[in-house]
Amino acid sequence: MSPDAEPRQPTLFATGYGTVSVTPDVAVLRFYVYRTHPTNHMAAYRAAVDAAQQVIAALREEGLADDALRTVDIETNTRHHTDRQGRRHLIEHEVRYVLEARVRDFELAGKLVGRALAAGASEATLWGFEISDVRELELQAVEHAVRHARERAEAAARAAGVRVGPPLRMNLRLSGRASRYDYRDSFVVYSAGPAEEPAAPISPGQREIGAEVEVTFALEPSG
Known part of the structure; x- marks a missing residue:
């Protein structure tokens, strides 16, 4: 050097x-509406949209603000079965409508779970916390x-x-x-009868x- x-x-x-x-x-909730029809795709779609509208109305009646709710996904699908001869047979048409809510009031969030199921949601999920x-x-x-x-x-x-x-x-x-x-370390699906509206503790x-x-x-x- x-x-x-x-x-x-x-x-x-x-x-x-x-x-x-x-x-x-903030609690993040997701509400899933599934509807199917054996032959008519539009019938499944209309049923899903009608049910989603009922769920949205029920959530707003419970006190959920408009800006706290958003549509996450609308998915349509046609399911077929293929037999041994390679022929495809229609099973059903299905439509999935997904809503997401962000709620600061955890007591309200627990009420929304049961209310959505009673209003026609197929699943209500605690998607996570923010x-x-x-x-x-x-x-x-x-x-x-x-x-x-x-x-x-x-x-x-x-x-x-x-x-x-x-x-x-x-x-x-x-x-x-x-x-x-x-x-998103919580993924809990709640199920309740159509007449039940339990408030889920969160x-x-x-x-x-x-x-x-x-x-x-x-x-x-x-x-």
């Missing part, structure tokens, strides 16, 4: 983790992760008899967000917003 070359800056790489626990404040705003929670998790990385680096530096300097490089990863902070539990940070610190002489 040339006598005029400056010595390379010593560094220390550390990883830090931070988490913040939070109770989700956190409406995680921005501040993410910032807190990031701060925890950075402090954790520095604490670990300082412990290592003390043991080596040096001192941690400023960070030179940082990489950040967030976890617990999924699609729009969506937690408990969101706790979720964690996490951050992981990788930091390269400069090392300086101690003292």
